[in-house]
Amino acid sequence: MFQSFESTSDPSAGPGRLARLRDHLRAEGLAGFLVPRADVHQGEYVAARDERLQWLTGFTGSAGFAILLPDVAGVFIDGRYRVQVKHQVDLSAFTPVPWPEVKPGPWIAEHLAEGVLGFDPWLHSADEIARLTAALEGHAVTLRPVANAVDAIWPDQPAPPMGAAFAHPVSLAGESSTAKRDRLSATLRRDGQSAAIITLPDSLCWLLNLRGADVPRNPILHGFAILRDDGTVDAFIAPAKLGEAARRALDAGIRLHPVEDFAAALKSLSGKVRVDRATAPLAVQHLIEEGGATVAWGDDPCRLPKAAKNEAEVQGMREAHLRDGAAMAEFLCWLSEAAPKGGLTEIDVVTALEGHRRATNHLHDISFDTICGAGPNGAIMHYRVTQETNRPVGLNELLLVDSGAQYADGTTDITRTMAVGDPGDEARDCYTRVLQGLIAISRARFPRGIAGRDLDALARFPLWVAGQDFDHGTGHGVGAFLSVHEGPQRISRISEVPLEPGMILSNEPGYYREGAFGIRLENLIVVQVAPELGDKRDQLCFETLTFTPFDRSLIRADRLSPDERAWLDAYHAEVLARIGPRLSAPALAWLQAACAPL
Template sequence: MFQSFDSHATPEQGPPRLAALRDVMTHEGLAGFIVPRADAHQGEYVAARDERLQWLTGFTGSAGFAVVLPGIAGVFIDGRYRVQVKAQVDLDCFTPVPWPEIKAGDWIRQHLDAGEVGFDPWLQTADEIATLRAVLEPAGIGLRPTRNLVDAIWPDQPPAPCGLAFAHPDALAGESSADKRARLAEGLRNAGQRAAVITLPDSICWLLNIRGADVPKNPVLQGFAILHDDARVTLFTDPAKLDEATCAHLGPQVTLRPPAAFVPALRTLTGPVRVDRGTAPLAVSDEMAEAGIDVAWGDDPCRLPKARKTAAEIAGMREAHLRDGAAMVEFLCWLDRQTPDTLTEIDVVTALEGFRRATNALHDISFDTICGAGPNGAIMHYRVTRDTNRAVRNNELLLVDSGAQYRDGTTDITRTVAVGNPRDEARACYTRVLQGMIAISRVRFPKGLAGRDLDPLARYPLWVAGFDFDHGTGHGVGAFLSVHEGPQRLSRVSEVPLEPGMILSNEPGYYREGAFGIRLENLIVVQVAEGLGDNRAQYSFETLTFVPLDRRLIVTAMLSPYEAAWLDAYHAQVLAQIAPRVSGDVLDWLKAACAPL
């Protein structure tokens, strides 16, 4: 629970582990092996047992994969991790590959003439393997499902997680599990499907109104489930994870089975059975196909309903954000009182967690706090360790991206603050990032638009200066669930239409390697916009996060009148909402931080 500052892998460990993997590949008659970051549930955050990519390479990012060939081992990373990976892997053994600009199939064809590349079918989806096969097979390169070769060489691999699950009250969920199951089962019947296989832990937890403790920072239960067309659910997980009270909460229509029973159960289903080819392990559909069961490809039936938050969930998220906002204000006030050069990144992270614990409502933090001082702020998903811990120095920027899990909601907030008097160039870049965040906050948009349609609004102020950022503008957020939730996103690739109740982050940024990083993040929820003009169906965003933005970093002359008015109105809201929750010197600090421009 809470944050550790230990390093779990080092670059020096990579070469002998890579050599051992290549030895096993040779023994298996394979010319390559794929090592994904994901686990069997395609989770971004995985249990210690499933940290295969990190164990092999040293890379700790939350997305990516490795492809190991006889003469080269590529570590595929997206724009968030291009700086980080160079510090974490042995560059004499591992080659960083910019992804998705360079696709795995094209890269393998470039570096391998012939042979078979192995993969664990429990860690790859049908979509992933079909995409690779389409590129590799015409070149005479095969793909072979095999046992997991990293597990074969990992002598002290941790055991499977076995955290205790617990009930999530209907009052917070806004809908009973029975009603959810009945609604989704009706959808299966209408589609002519007899069952759906559910492999995403947050989908299972949402459907059954339970939470778990199998994955750090995300309150989920790992397992698999089958939703039948009569609203029954069979849940496959270690029975030790569910006590008597939780079993009683699940009720008689939920049958608990051990994980070993999952594959036999798949092979006895009556089709058509819905499987999500983008999230389910390939092994699931292969087992059913081998047994002659009709597989109906379709989306996980829980994902969209889960994304459309109920009124109760939104109310819980509002309250969680007010509680968390007060803790953040306490923290920012404390931070302003500290003397530069006497404070380290670990000191900052520890203090912030302390303010959240003081609420007496904290379940856990929602991810390891990102605290980057000066140049460390340019490492987008930087996680401080005892080895990398840096002093917070005068006249620099400090980026703090953090969040909390409360029983009534999940928070995620980023603030970049001034330490001393940063240079004018840094202030101008901060203002451009702020302008992007304001653009998303203010937008009204027609029903039917997706995240990709809005993403450019956050980038335009940076684009006109020749800048950009290499991550999406926003991700979905669960309600006391995963801090990164699909399918809703604000990004160039998101085609999922935004709908009322969807909660997203609004977090543009700018990163200058070796100098500083800037990111600003509020959480927002899609709402129906009040009627204007000819009353076309339009949506807008309600802001959930109420924490001041650092006025010392804003170049006021760069703001339009509309942007300045939004910022003053936002700060007035922050003061009105948070002032009753703080007092004394903290209240004085808040009033000054929220003063009009």
């Protein structure tokens, strides 16, 4: 099993660790300290060594941060984690703070009259510290870059990850590293910049056509790079990660250095150096300026090219989703027979699903720990089942399963919510509204230049008219055999990045009722040029990549419009045509019934 079911959260340890941290801060003359979820690469996914927020507080979510002051320790969490955090931290020591509704600057000013607040400059971006500094202007609180205070009191902190790197073939990447670097370096020369700093692991992997194993579930490699304006690159990667085969895959324009040499290399730069203000650690800016070069703020040059997949990457994602769709059909066929008999638990479901993906003989890893929430556990948006929380799959309730896989040709992420028995009309009504939101995004046509924020309301409108909503974005970007959460594209109220052909996103509206049930439905979609219609305006649309039926027993067909019904029937017909030939006889019979017209 890739997934384990051990609990990684220990709320009972939090108060003692917090007390030791406060003792350390007093000795250093600090009134408080910032503890982000991020590591030095500012990525969402972190290695065990960098799980400082989890180690200190017990909170295991993929986003959030803590601000530790003498009299209060705030754990800032967004809407996805409002339920989860209450189960994972000791509420006598830590205070959950709803973020971004509550901003850190005003919160600090309210709880700290004066003093110095420490932060690790390798764990915060320049943008983040600038915003916080501005918010504290006029208050007697100052920010100071310091050595990491959590590391100072963490006696058994794990060693840095040393996962083996391996080549990602051009046949799947669709473009050589040399061609990518030539393309990007031309933009540096155009802008009069001598170099660009690469700190995001997925950018490093994309640029060098490498993959790695430095964090769970995502095949990324930790390291840094300096892309020069002549198309060469200095890559700073621990030598132990690069075996002979990986080194042979690198061309002559890639110079390798130990990761410890990165700081000195930053100080040796000259001219204008592009740094991404939103993703690069603040320490990068300090080191470049210390050496006399000029920081030119600009986007990581890899992010948009990486997000706009080429045809080889899109075709790989299509094939990965067909393979994964067959595994899902075999799993759902099994579940439809096993669940009504009783005796299943959430762990049983997770184990069975991974088994069906393993049976493809192409599974590299799962793309994240499967979220399998039975009944009220489905309302915990990023719930991870453990031996302690493992719940039976009960009769007459909903079962939410959010899962994905990493294959060499693509990354998948799919959510389906199923009925076990009869969960009642209220559950069906809510399910149908969520499905209507997914269909609305799937059918969308829109002009070039439209961003995710312009589409987000389409998925919410059916819920809004019923006085309901969901507290997460409608969709995140997805990498091609890379991170299952990829920026900068997303479908969200705060996303200003225009969507471009080749961008892959999730389409996942939901509805959650704490203590009762959760509903989420998710397909992956890819932005395409729309066929010409009407006055032949330049428009884009979405191609659906995911092929798995929706639970017919939960659909209120009388609530769907004719266009919605037509989309759903056409989608199910395509699922049957594409997935059916890949299935065993029992699964094919199940799929034929699941995909019958409404």
